[in-house]
Amino acid sequence: MARLITLVExxxxxxxxxxxxxxxxVGRAHVIGLTGSPGxxxxxxxxxxxxxxxxxxxxxxxxxxxxxSPFSGGALLGDRIRMQEHATDPDVFIRSMASRGHxxxxxxxxxxxxxxxxxxxxxxxxxETVGVGQSEVEVAGLADTTVVLLAPGMGDGIQxxxxxxxxxxxxxxxxxxxxxxxxxxxxxxxxxxxMSSREDGWKPPIDLTVASEGRGIAExxxxxxxxxxxxxxxxxxxxRRTARLRREIQSIALDQVRRRFVLDGGEELDELAARAQxxxxxxxxxxxxxxxxxxxx
Amino acid sequence: MARLITLVExxxxxxxxxxxxxxxxVGRAHVIGLTGSPGxxxxxxxxxxxxxxxxxxxxxxxxxxxxxSPFSGGALLGDRIRMQEHATDPDVFIRSMASRGHxxxxxxxxxxxxxxxxxxxxxxxxxETVGVGQSEVEVAGLADTTVVLLAPGMGDGIQxxxxxxxxxxxxxxxxxxxxxxxxxxxxxxxxxxxMSSREDGWKPPIDLTVASEGRGIAExxxxxxxxxxxxxxxxxxxxRRTARLRREIQSIALDQVRRRFVLDGGEELDELAARAQxxxxxxxxxxxxxxxxxxxx
Numbered sequence: 001m002a003r004l005i006t007l008v009e010x011x012x013x014x015x016x017x018x019x020x021x022x023x024x025x026v027g028r029a030h031v032i033g034l035t036g037s038p039g040x041x042x043x044x045x046x047x048x049x050x051x052x053x054x055x056x057x058x059x060x061x062x063x064x065x066x067x068x069s070p071f072s073g074g075a076l077l078g079d080r081i082r083m084q085e086h087a088t089d090p091d092v093f094i095r096s097m098a099s100r101g102h103x104x105x106x107x108x109x110x111x112x113x114x115x116x117x118x119x120x121x122x123x124x125x126x127x128e129t130v131g132v133g134q135s136e137v138e139v140a141g142l143a144d145t146t147v148v149l150l151a152p153g154m155g156d157g158i159q160x161x162x163x164x165x166x167x168x169x170x171x172x173x174x175x176x177x178x179x180x181x182x183x184x185x186x187x188x189x190x191x192x193x194x195m196s197s198r199e200d201g202w203k204p205p206i207d208l209t210v211a212s213e214g215r216g217i218a219e220x221x222x223x224x225x226x227x228x229x230x231x232x233x234x235x236x237x238x239x240r241r242t243a244r245l246r247r248e249i250q251s252i253a254l255d256q257v258r259r260r261f262v263l264d265g266g267e268e269l270d271e272l273a274a275r276a277q278x279x280x281x282x283x284x285x286x287x288x289x290x291x292x293x294x295x296x297x
Numbered sequence: 298m299a300r301l302i303t304l305v306e307x308x309x310x311x312x313x314x315x316x317x318x319x320x321x322x323v324g325r326a327h328v329i330g331l332t333g334s335p336g337x338x339x340x341x342x343x344x345x346x347x348x349x350x351x352x353x354x355x356x357x358x359x360x361x362x363x364x365x366s367p368f369s370g371g372a373l374l375g376d377r378i379r380m381q382e383h384a385t386d387p388d389v390f391i392r393s394m395a396s397r398g399h400x401x402x403x404x405x406x407x408x409x410x411x412x413x414x415x416x417x418x419x420x421x422x423x424x425e426t427v428g429v430g431q432s433e434v435e436v437a438g439l440a441d442t443t444v445v446l447l448a449p450g451m452g453d454g455i456q457x458x459x460x461x462x463x464x465x466x467x468x469x470x471x472x473x474x475x476x477x478x479x480x481x482x483x484x485x486x487x488x489x490x491x492m493s494s495r496e497d498g499w500k501p502p503i504d505l506t507v508a509s510e511g512r513g514i515a516e517x518x519x520x521x522x523x524x525x526x527x528x529x530x531x532x533x534x535x536x537r538r539t540a541r542l543r544r545e546i547q548s549i550a551l552d553q554v555r556r557r558f559v560l561d562g563g564e565e566l567d568e569l570a571a572r573a574q575x576x577x578x579x580x581x582x583x584x585x586x587x588x589x590x591x592x593x594x
Contacts (some may be wrong), residue, residue, distance in 0.1 A: 016581045023579035238574065245580060246570035252584035257554045273543035277535065282320035283542060284313045287549035
């Protein structure tokens, strides 16, 4: 698995071969995205979730995505204390992905890495972003179920509304619930959620957890599994995944064109520019011609 | 001319027809970009340049580009006092372009509008950006000759070095030269220019002007015309313009693909996503297929 993920992470030629080989094997895993501001306990919660899923006999994959990291290539998260307890479990696969995409967001490799874990028989793939900003929302776009983590007293209620996080959360989790203000945060959140309307018939639950002690984690997993059932029973799982593939195909196609014209497309483009310069062709007709040639070969 | 520019500005179907019709007619005008921080007197200098070019019998077009403006469609700059004196001159055409491109920069329409003015017989097209940021550099990318304007005592010397403005300036102009520090600014600039090496054999002159009184403007125009001669004599004019057309064709082609896949490409993409969802095809093969189909039609 590690080698396959490295292959897809390098965006090498192997990426395509791996992708083609995996196509018939994927679609079984429940992909769960964890998102939330720094300091809410994403990594601790992820680790507690691994423990609970393992207790239920599930095989678990963890992808920690950090698009803000300058390091490419993945490393085992052995240095992250919370994860160490799972390091020797053969049914837990943990991987960090540091590589960035061309356009500043998540790499192409992220959906491919999810596929590798899925095809390898993981029942659950936990996708945790350790970055900030738009990657949070992008992670949600790759998940079947998105958990939005909050912590009491961080003004997260208002932040959530701002960041559009209410819309992406399927399950909310107020972590560090032993701190003051946990129930207030839950109440505020409930009020906000009651004002926004969802069309999918799912009422996002709000769990209280103390992930460092494992408290509330069983209930959180119950809710995650309930959401997975809801997605399957209503046909939404397939629709969500098709929409996700649609976006992925789109971005691969666009990127391919971009590479072709911007990085490779030297000579053809030179010739067309010279003809445009001579007044024989206008730039729009030249662009058409370029597209025609690019697709012929 | 106004109607043609409106046509190209709307990015309508007419854009292509206009572009095709203009192709054999363009390439005569000397396109001069004016760039510089707010407050250096770009608009005043542009107006003074119009006066001087007219005195030399040249037909002049002025495009004032403001990509930060939310208004689309062009308007005569009758409200800009400095330009009013030219409003009744039939050999001066002044146009503001407020429209923005898809990616936040200059619109496609800008090079087309330059072509309209060129084809209509303008000897000189002055391209002034009233926006800020990257549009400054983009304007330079559209011009044969780029004038970088500075003013004394604005710390512009250092700013210029930072913004990469030393590289894009063919002619430098310290405006408001009646203020303290004009010669200091020129000296600093000269030192910085002497440290950066140009490979085109052109030594950028530094003019001192008081544009509001027309002082130094004749010398500035002399330098602009000298640069135009230098470009023609060394063959650089053609090379610069070919490189510019190359970029333009590239961006039109990319944008076309983007529109096709992202805005229109509905059904084909839906079908491919559904097949990927069923495991019949992987996303990379689906992207290939999408590109193939897009180019067949």
